[in-house]
Amino acid sequence: MERDHAKYQRLIESCSSLEPLPTAVVHPCDASSIDGAAQAAQAGLIAPILVGPRARIEAVAAQHGIDITGYPIVDAPYSEAAAVAAVALVREGKAQALMKGSLHTDELMAAVLSRDSGLRTGRRVSHCFVMDVPGHEDALIITDAAVNIAPTLDEKADILQNAIDLGHALNVAEIRVAVLSAMETVSSKVPSTVEAAALCKMVDRGQVTGALVDGPLALDNAIDPEAARIKQIDSPVAGRANVLLVPDLEAGNMLAKSLSFLAGADAAGIVLGARVPIILTSRADSIMTRLASCAVAALVAKARRESNNAMG
Structure with a gap:
């Protein structure tokens, strides 16, 4: 392609x-x-x-x-x-x-x-894919599909904050995070919907900052405005998400690989939450994907320097 x-x-x-x-x-x-x-x-x-x-x-x-x-x-x-x-x-x-x-x-x-x-550091280490999906206007950040297998709510809060910080490092004008599940209503039978709702309340209380966050959202109404409209979801994120927080590693891995192998997407990879960015590449990555992963790391390192300078 x-x-x-x-x-x-x-x-x-x-x-x-x-x-x-x-x-x-x-x-x-x-x-x-x-x-x-x-x-x-x-x-x-x-x-x-x-x-x-x-x-x-x-x-x-x-x-x-x-x-x-x-x-x-x-x-x-x-x-x-x-x-x-x-x-x-x-x-x-x-x-x-x-x-x-x-x-x-x-x-x-x-x-x-x-x-x-x-x-x-004090932050949980997590992985983000920065995905270039053909036909999709913006890069999509997907987390976590490579490091945290079954994250707890507290770990998801760190994963969410890492992804938001990445969005700022990449100069994304407005970061809109969809906390994904299989449905957009909260149900005790589907624990990921309860955790999504809790994460949104953590955002309301300032425990996670820097983005518009909504969930639970299903994948269709997270990224497709028409799907969100049909479901009558009134949200600044629904249909417009540029960050997708998945319930667990298996869901994230399948989502990223289905985009890569069925939709021809490329996946630049970065690990965040350590003292420095970690570039994770795959043997199957194209040179362009490897370069993009390095560019992401360079921008994360720049944001970290600026943050450290501002603090002291």
Whole structure:
């Protein structure tokens, strides 16, 4: 499917005035992760520090004709050691983002979430897809489809706030969050509807801030104005949502993958709530999707710097 990726192009262009983001690329031992880092560096989005077994990284780069001259390599013998070393680079102030290479997400997250040496903050760590869906005017943020399996209400509040903060970092003019369920009425038989209603009350009370939030909403009346009109849902979010908060990881994963494989959408991925943004890419990602994920991380890091400067 030929695509112009206008939404992702806008994201990448909005980083043109930023310095490349010093990024520890964790265990880049296959062609796609080395090439993704090199292309993002050539686009001026990141300044990669390759962390992993030096001989293997250099051999794969040479085999596939990828020029990594000039990129520092921190030698680490295997994937878990690379994750620990990359997290240490962040703690030392040498890297301002992490990028997943050819290791399992849980290996990377174990180092990030280590109580003693990790990158925890007071906020729950969560994942967002920034999806470019053909025929849909704006990028869609979907959360959480990759980290939190069955989040509690308190965890959902953090996931919601992380997504709202991401929307602000991406300069979304008005963030409209739909808290999704299978229906738009509250029923004790469907716990996700009760939690959606509770999240909306938390917004009313200022426990979550920065967006219009409504739920429970079903997917159709969250994103389709006509579906919302037929159901007579009077809401500033219904039919116009640009952030979709899903009930659990399974629902989010299925939603994101159905958009990717049935609607030709692309899914840039980012993990939020740690000290620095974490770029999660998939081996199946196109170069454009990888670049968009790096652009998202650069904008999140910029927002964090501005927030820290404002605080002190």
